[in-house]
Amino acid sequence: MPSLMRRPAAAALLMLLLAAAGQAQPRSREDCEAAHPAAWGRAGKDVVWVPTFDAVALAMLSMAEVTPRDLVLDLGAGDGKIAIAAAKAPFGARAVGIEYDPDMAKRAACLVQVEGLADRVRIVEGDIFKEDFGGASVVTLYLLPHLNLCVRHRILALEPGTRVVSHRYKMADWVPDQSVEIQGRDVHLWVVPARVDGAWEFHDSQETPFTIELRQTFGTLSGEITRGGAREALLSATLHGLELRFTFDAAGVPVSFSGTVRGGEITGVLSTGTAARTAVGRLRGALRGAPWAEMPPDCRRYYDR
Numbered sequence: 592m593p594s595l596m597r598r599p600a601a602a603a604l605l606m607l608l609l610a611a612a613g614q615a616q617p618r619s620r621e622d623c624e625a626a627h628p629a630a631w632g633r634a635g636k637d638v639v640w641v642p643t644f645d646a647v648a649l650a651m652l653s654m655a656e657v658t659p660r661d662l663v664l665d666l667g668a669g670d671g672k673i674a675i676a677a678a679k680a681p682f683g684a685r686a687v688g689i690e691y692d693p694d695m696a697k698r699a700a701c702l703v704q705v706e707g708l709a710d711r712v713r714i715v716e717g718d719i720f721k722e723d724f725g726g727a728s729v730v731t732l733y734l735l736p737h738l739n740l741c742v743r744h745r746i747l748a749l750e751p752g753t754r755v756v757s758h759r760y761k762m763a764d765w766v767p768d769q770s771v772e773i774q775g776r777d778v779h780l781w782v783v784p785a786r787v788d789g790a791w792e793f794h795d796s797q798e799t800p801f802t803i804e805l806r807q808t809f810g811t812l813s814g815e816i817t818r819g820g821a822r823e824a825l826l827s828a829t830l831h832g833l834e835l836r837f838t839f840d841a842a843g844v845p846v847s848f849s850g851t852v853r854g855g856e857i858t859g860v861l862s863t864g865t866a867a868r869t870a871v872g873r874l875r876g877a878l879r880g881a882p883w884a885e886m887p888p889d890c891r892r893y894y895d896r
Contacts, residue, residue, distance in 0.1 A: 671699030
C-alpha cells in the first residue's frame with residue numbers, strides 16, 4: 592500500500608495527466624463542436640449566428656470566380672465555413688475570417704486546424720469595423736442591410752476589380768452586378784468600380800483628339816464627348832471594375848470604345864465594326880468627389896464604440 596506521503600504526488604500527477612488530456616489537439620469536426628458549442632441564433636454583437644448553407648457558400652465563391660491567386664476576406668466569419676471552403680478545392684485561395692465572438696472564433700480556428708488548412712486560412716478574433724481590409728481581392732459577408740451599408744465605403748476603397756458577395760442582403764443603392772437564388776436564399780455580387788468621374792483627354796492611333804467627360808455613381812456612368820469643338824452626349828457608358836466601355840455617334844456611324852482603367856490612364860480600342868484603332872485617355876485635372884463612396888453619417892456609431 593502506498594504511503595500517505597506518496598498520495599499527494601500521485602494526485603498531482605493525475606491532475607497533470609487530466610489537464611494534458613484536456614489540451615489534446617482536436618481530431619475531428621465533432622471534437623471542435625464539442626469543445627466550442629454554438630446553436631443557431633446565437634447572439635453576437637450586431638447579428639445572430641445563422642450558418643450559411645453549404646450550397647450557398649459554394650455559390651458565393653463561384654460567383655466571385657475565386658482562384659488560388661485570391662485572398663478572400665469573410666466579414667463575420669461565424670464557424671469559418673466560407674473561409675474554409677475558399678481554401679479548399681476547387682478554389683484553393685488564401686482566406687481570412689473576421690469574427691467578433693471569441694467562442695465562435697475559437698470554433699472556427701479549431702475547424703481550420705482539423706481541416707489541415709492552417710497554412711491557408713487565418714481566423715481573426717476582431718471587429719469588422721476595426722480590422723484592416725487591405726489586400727483582399729474577394730470580400731464575402733452575411734450581415735444585415737444596415738451593417739452592409741456601414742462597411743460599404745470601406746469595400747469601395749479596396750482595389751478596383753475586387754469582387755464582393757453578400758448572402759441575402761444588398762447594399763442600399765449600390766445595384767448588384769448579378770443576383771441569383773440558391774435554395775431559397777438570395778446571393779448578390781458586386782465588383783468594386785474604378786474611379787473615372789472627371790474629364791479625360793483622348794488621342795487615337797491617328798492622333799485624332801477628343802475629350803470624354805464622365806459622371807459616375809458606383810458603376811453607373813453618363814457623359815459627353817467633345818470632338819472638333821462639338822459636344823454631344825454619349826450613346827452609352829458602362830464600367831465593370833476596371834473595364835470601361837462607351838459608344839458615341841460619329842456622323843451617323845456608331846463608334847464603340849472598350850478599354851481598361853489604370854489610375855489616371857485609360858487604354859483601349861475604338862471600333863466602328865469595320866475598322867479598329869487604339870486610343871489612350873489621360874485624366875485632365877483631378878477626379879471629382881464621390882459622395883456615393885462615403886460613409887453614411889449614422890454609421891459613425893459603429894466605429895466610435
